Amino acid sequence: MKYNIALVRGDGIGPEIVDSAVRVLDKIADIYGHEFIYSSYLAGGAAIDEFGVPLPQETIDGCLASDSVLLGAVGGPKWDDQPPANRPERAILGLRAALGLFTNLRPAKIFPALANACTLRPDIAARGFDLVIVRELTGGIYFGERGRREGANGPEAYDTECYSVMEIERIAKVAFETAMKRRKSVVSIDKANVLESSRLWRETVERIAKDFPEVSLEHMYVDNAAMQLVRDPSHFDVVLTSNIFGDILSDEASQITGSIGMLASSSLGSTSRGLYEPIHGSAPDITGKGIANPIATILSAAMMLRFSFGLNVEADAIENAVNQTLNDGIRSADIAVNGQPTVGTAEMTDEILARL
Numbered sequence: 001m002k003y004n005i006a007l008v009r010g011d012g013i014g015p016e017i018v019d020s021a022v023r024v025l026d027k028i029a030d031i032y033g034h035e036f037i038y039s040s041y042l043a044g045g046a047a048i049d050e051f052g053v054p055l056p057q058e059t060i061d062g063c064l065a066s067d068s069v070l071l072g073a074v075g076g077p078k079w080d081d082q083p084p085a086n087r088p089e090r091a092i093l094g095l096r097a098a099l100g101l102f103t104n105l106r107p108a109k110i111f112p113a114l115a116n117a118c119t120l121r122p123d124i125a126a127r128g129f130d131l132v133i134v135r136e137l138t139g140g141i142y143f144g145e146r147g148r149r150e151g152a153n154g155p156e157a158y159d160t161e162c163y164s165v166m167e168i169e170r171i172a173k174v175a176f177e178t179a180m181k182r183r184k185s186v187v188s189i190d191k192a193n194v195l196e197s198s199r200l201w202r203e204t205v206e207r208i209a210k211d212f213p214e215v216s217l218e219h220m221y222v223d224n225a226a227m228q229l230v231r232d233p234s235h236f237d238v239v240l241t242s243n244i245f246g247d248i249l250s251d252e253a254s255q256i257t258g259s260i261g262m263l264a265s266s267s268l269g270s271t272s273r274g275l276y277e278p279i280h281g282s283a284p285d286i287t288g289k290g291i292a293n294p295i296a297t298i299l300s301a302a303m304m305l306r307f308s309f310g311l312n313v314e315a316d317a318i319e320n321a322v323n324q325t326l327n328d329g330i331r332s333a334d335i336a337v338n339g340q341p342t343v344g345t346a347e348m349t350d351e352i353l354a355r356l
């Protein structure tokens with residue numbers, strides 16, 4: 001089969017890790033007889049430098065014309081002084097909106113070989129965990145009305161959390177459908193003891209749950225969820241939540257797997273076209289050193305094969321090769337503990353390729 005993939009390398013370590021994932025995709029194409037045709041587009045700081053804006057129309061059009069998008073990371077200190085509407089992060093938000101990607105899936109599971117890199121107590125790490133955060137991605141406070149104004153006590157600023165029933169319904173459905181393919185449990189996270197938008201969230205999720213009688217549903221306040229996630233992550237299967245709560249909880253969930261350098265994510269809408277990216281950022285501190293961990297991006301490419309192209313065997317092959325590499329003790333700096341020897345980005349990629 002033939003697939004058009006848009007590559008948005010972005011900034012910082014973005015280009016290094018996307019190139020690693022492309023090497024893996026190319027080997028998959030060789031082994032399984034597919035053809036991946038890549039087109040590269042600028043976004044984030046790289047696009048600001050070239051075009052003056054973080055998300056050029058050409059990038060949006062290119063992504064819309066592709067079968068799927070692989071993104072590295074955007075942002076860095078060089079662009080910190082950009083006005084808010086022109087910050088590199090706007091590129092990601094703009095792409096999510098332009099491609100209608102309302103679902104963000106962020107799986108977090110402990111790789112047995114990395115249990116000793118987990119920051120939780122050894123007995124909790126030993127229990128293992130395997131959860132997926134289903135984060136709403138194109139609504140809520142990220143896209144609500146915002147501004148500055150003169151208030152009673154002088155200048156003030158505001159951002160608005162607003163969710164429509166339609167937005168909650170469609171993301172809740174994704175969560176329940178995801179649960180049906182897993183351990184049939186959804187924990188929906190909100191702040192319904194304080195926020196009206198959360199009360200609507202809860203009511204709506206309750207209603208959708210009726211269509212999935214086999215799935216157990218639990219509601220949890222976000223503060224409690226943040227605590228339960230480090231107390232006993234094995235409690236969670238599918239975690240359904242809003243844009244901002246999902247942003248926060250997914251960083252927390254990633255760190256307890258051992259490293260944020262391990263976690264892939266997929267953003268999907270109502271078509272098979274998705275945007276796949278590691279959940280970590282552009283890591284300016286290690287850019288150009290050749291030491292970034294490419295695994296999250298390589299696993300994001302695997303998710304693309306699975307979710308956008310339906311290539312499950314190929315996706316399994318990548319995931320197994322990553323597992324095998326870790327089981328064989330190969331470590332990048334971010335996942336090495338107790339003075340284990342480390343490899344750089346290119347060597348880690350070579351090791352994974354060798355196990356494909």
Ligand code: IPM
Nearest residue numbers: 075089090092093247250279
């Ligand atoms: C993420 C990132 C983005 C977000 C930023 C870069 C806008 O933190 O994908 O988690 O907040 O969604």
Ligand code: MN
Nearest residue numbers: 247248251279
């Ligand atoms: Mn984030």
